[in-house]
Structures are given as structure tokens and as C-alpha cells.
Amino acid sequence: MGRFVIDTHVHGQRVAVNFEDREEKPDYATLSKLMWTAEDEDLADEDDEVVTYRNTERLLYDMDIYDVDMVALQPGFGFSDRLHEKMVEEHPDKFVAFAHPYETNRKAVAGEEEWDIDRACEELDERLSKDAFVGIGEMLPFDPTIVERAERMSWEERHDQLRKIYDVAAKHDVPVRWHPGSVNGGYERDPGTLLPDRRDIKYAIDLHLEYPEVPIIIDHGGVQGNWRKNVEESCNVAATYDNVYIEIGNYWSDLIKRPMNDPNIGPEQLIFGTDWGASWIAARNQANRTTGEYDYPPQRWTQIKSRGLQAHQADAWGSTMRQIDEYARETDLPADELNLIMGGNVCRLLDIDPPHKRLFPEYI
Secondary structure: OOOOOEEEEEOOEEEEEOHHHOOOOOOHHHHHHHHHHOEEOOOOOOOOOEEEEEOHHHHHHHHHHOOOOEEEEOOOOOOOHHHHHHHHHHOOOOEEEEEOOHHHHHHHHHOOOOOOHHHHHHHHHHHHOOOOEEEEOOOOOOOOOHHHHOOOOOHHHHHHHHHHHHHHHHHHOOOEEEOOOOOOOOOOOOHHHOOHHHHOOOHHHHHHHHOOOOOEEEHHHHOOOOHHHHHHHHHHHHHHOOOEEEEOOOOOHHHHHHHHOOOOOOHHHEEOOOOEOOOOEEEEOHHHOOOOOOOOOOEEEEOOHHHOOOOOOOOHHHHHHHHHHHHHHHHOOOHHHHHHHHHHHHHHHHOOOOOOOOOOOOOO
16 A cells, blocks of 8 residues: 555554453443453453453554554553553564553542543653653543543633643644544443534644644544534644644545645645554445435444444454545555555654655655
């Protein structure tokens, strides 16, 4: 798919839950809560019923099969920055990681400490002082206990929190990740209904005007939840500011045309990020394939409640690369532009050295 391929959105850890010995039913809503209580595999004992482990072997296997050169590891519900750091140390030529206030979040969910933005930012600052970590995300950090309390946060309060997060990003010269919307089908209640920055990507403009030097990555390109609204608004933000990047790994082929046909976006602001390792699948809808560009997508990544919890490792790269290849062939996309999307833009954004100089477009 390209000269040097980097997936900016990979979940390289998995959580094992022994549902057979628990009263909770095995569904997405229950799993999302239990994941916050997980213990790292190297610290767990036989009494721990929820354990986070490194999924390195399966990840490296898929990277080899699909010719993916590097990935950016993303945190999730309960995923451990400790384990991510170990993964990067073991495979520095394959992995970099994004930081999240993992310990602060876990203690808040466990009731050990009240969540605090200053403590969260101290943890982020500590993480980003290490070479393994190259940005803040997935999504902007928040108090995970608001979900149980069902507390809707005002923009004024959230704005003050985000300024502190941006201060850390500016100090370390790293990007932040905004996550408009949430995956369909999985949650009883999710942060997307409670946090203004999850409900509306346009709030990113307020922070970008204050911190124009801090790049923004839009998780999933806004395709989760209300994709019509989120994708369009994500494109509007990216069209306004040059250092806003849209992940298109979860776009179907026709949807890629939206940012690519925008003269203020184009290939220079698109990056390949898929959500490899997440608990969702590529669902097809063949009946609507020919009924119109804005009908329900012919292929969409989602969670399907009627099927129950996903137990297998979804083939993220097999499905997503076919959609990008279909777009590239249909539009005769030049290889130089595809190379930017698949890795060149990320090398510049995350300060990653490709194997050779002059692999990507540049002009004197």
C-alpha cells in the first residue's frame, strides 16, 4: 500500500475477563466498565479476574502479513501505559505510543482517589518525558467516573481542563487527539453524550486558536456515531487549519472523496489510522451499495449487539486497505499522494525517521 506504512491508531493490548465466574452478562457495556479494573499481566495473580496483556505476537503477525512498517499504540479502557512502554522498548523500530493518565483514571474508577485534572496532567507530563511516547490520546483525557454519575459537563468547565492538557502537549511539542462521537451499538451511556468535545468537534477551534502550534489528530476521522455530522464538521476544521489531520482508515471508499476533493485538505492532511485491535467489526450493507453516496454505508465499522461480544481478532487491515485501494484505483491516485497518507505525513507529525530520505513529496 505504500513505501513506508504507519497505522496511527492501534490497540496493542487485550483484556481477558473470566465471565464464567461472574454474575455480569458478557456484553459491550459490561466489558467497558470491567476493563477499567484490569491488572497488568506482569502484576496479576490467580485471584485477578480481569487482566490486561500485550497482544504483541498477533500484532506483529498482522503487520508482516499486510506490510505495515510501524504503528502508534493507543490506550483504551484500562489499557496500560506501562505495558505500552515495554512494547516500545522491545520493538523500537515497530512501535511508538500515545499517552493517557492511566493510573489517575484507574484510581478514580476504583474509588481510591477523586479524579483531578492537575494530577492527570502530571502523569501525562511524566509519560511524555520518555522517548516511547509521542502524543496525547486516544481522545482527550477526562474523568471516567462521569459515566456512572451521568454528569453532563459544561464547555466552560471542560475548556479549563483542556487548556491544562494543551499546556502539556505544547511543552513536549506533541499532537493531541480529538474523538468526535462514539462507536454504535456498544454502550448504555458513553462520554460522547456527556463531554462537549466528544459531542462537537468544532470546539477544537477554540483550543486551536489559543494553541496554534499543537497539532490535532481527529480519531477515526469522525466516522463514529453520527458520521454525517461528525465527518463533515471534522473536514471543516481540517480545511481551516493546516496542522489538523484526519484519520481515514475507517472510511469506506466513497467517503474518502470528501476530504480528498476539498482543495483546503487533500492528501497532506490525511493519515492512515484504523483502530486495529478494537472490539468492533466491519459490517457490510450490500443492499444500499448503489442507492446513493449518503445512504447507509456499504461497509461500516461498528459493534452489533445481537451477535454478542466479539471473541475473535477482527481483520482491520484486510478490510480497510481494500477500501483505500478501491478509492485509489477509481481515482487514479498518484502513488506519491498515497505514500503521504499511508506514512509520510505521520513521519513529519511524530518525528519518525523513515528508512531512507526523499521517499515522500517535497519541493525546493
